[in-house]
Amino acid sequence: RSPEIAEAFITITQVIMSPDLKYATVYLMTLNGKNLGVILEQLNAEKWVFKKLVAAKLKLRFTPDINFRVDDTFEEADRINKLMNDPKVKADIEKASDEDEGELV
Incomplete structure (x- = not known):
């Protein structure tokens, strides 16, 4: 929904789940590294959208809380x-x- 995210080439490099599957940490990087802070902030602000998509695909008791981080x-x-x-x-x-x-x- 944000122009920075829409225009960015984002690569998800890794997703780490907690042992109880309640938390997912998504590591990402962008092609040129521009606006990375803004993109990360907006993804974390809109994580409910991703949580909803995950909930529709997975049959778990809990939908994991998603946290986006930069893969350095x-x-x-x-x-x-x-x-x-x-x-x-x-x-x-x-x-x-x-x-x-x-x-x-």
Whole structure:
């Protein structure tokens, strides 16, 4: 219903259900990351629409409460990759590797 959501390319990357199936956390990302905060806010404000759709499809005693969150997996992986490629970190890894080779097992 909102123009930001209608114009966005949203990908749901993961849905995690609580063990009792009462809560669903939906992780998503957008193609370009624009308006992500606004989109997330609006999706959470309109989550009753999704809850109604889920209720119509599933035969559960309770319809799960849906919470939308940003999937930052790729950003975190990129951060770790940059860290691992840092010359100081590479030197520390090589030094630790050389020290491990010198130890007797």
